[in-house]
Amino acid sequence: MTQKLVILDRDGVINRDSVNYIKSVEEWIPYPSSIQAISRLTKAGYRVAVATNQSGIARHYYDTDMLNQIHQRMTDMVSEAGGHLDYIAYCPHLDADKCDCRKPLPGLIYQIQSALDLPSLEGSWMVGDSLRDIQAGSSAGCQPVLVLTGNGDDTLLEHPDLAQEVPGTLVFNDLANFVEHLLST
Numbered sequence: 001m002t003q004k005l006v007i008l009d010r011d012g013v014i015n016r017d018s019v020n021y022i023k024s025v026e027e028w029i030p031y032p033s034s035i036q037a038i039s040r041l042t043k044a045g046y047r048v049a050v051a052t053n054q055s056g057i058a059r060h061y062y063d064t065d066m067l068n069q070i071h072q073r074m075t076d077m078v079s080e081a082g083g084h085l086d087y088i089a090y091c092p093h094l095d096a097d098k099c100d101c102r103k104p105l106p107g108l109i110y111q112i113q114s115a116l117d118l119p120s121l122e123g124s125w126m127v128g129d130s131l132r133d134i135q136a137g138s139s140a141g142c143q144p145v146l147v148l149t150g151n152g153d154d155t156l157l158e159h160p161d162l163a164q165e166v167p168g169t170l171v172f173n174d175l176a177n178f179v180e181h182l183l184s185t
Helices: 032-043 064-080 107-115 131-139 152-158 175-184
Strands: 005-008 047-053 087-091 125-128 143-147 170-172
Touching: 005 107, 032 047, 032 064, 032 175, 047 064, 047 107, 047 131, 064 087, 087 107, 107 131, 125 131, 125 175, 131 143, 143 152, 143 175, 170 175
Parallel strands: 005 047, 005 125, 047 087, 125 143, 143 170
Antiparallel strands: none
16 A cells, blocks of 8 residues: 655755754754645645754764754644644764664665554655755655755756656755645646
């Protein structure tokens, strides 16, 4: 059975990204259209999860308590808009740690699959603003989507043949644009 699941990267998709990392609740600034887009997905029967690399923890820029506060703020805003986040998976590691959860590896996506008790990821979507995001989604069997917010414009400039690198990748201006497309098909 095909699942109605959309997995989102966090920084650059749901909220503004920063080269200095998002280290506090005050620095977490959502795109207003993304909160509404998540609400629309929920109301249309989609489950929504977040898969986010958070190496700022390993770099000691913030701790898991602060990350939980940021995620609580995000969850509250989505709830206030009438939406729901089914699960948030994060990787606290550096590339050097060689874990299996840091995107572009698909470990976070498999964590989400397990937490939501999904037999398959068939029909699921992975929306991100970087090559790592869409590679992780694609390798786990999700339909990859690049949004041009956050690092998305730069990703597309650096990878003009993105559709060949990660076959089937769709590109949208932002999360709201993707959701509009998804719900109209």
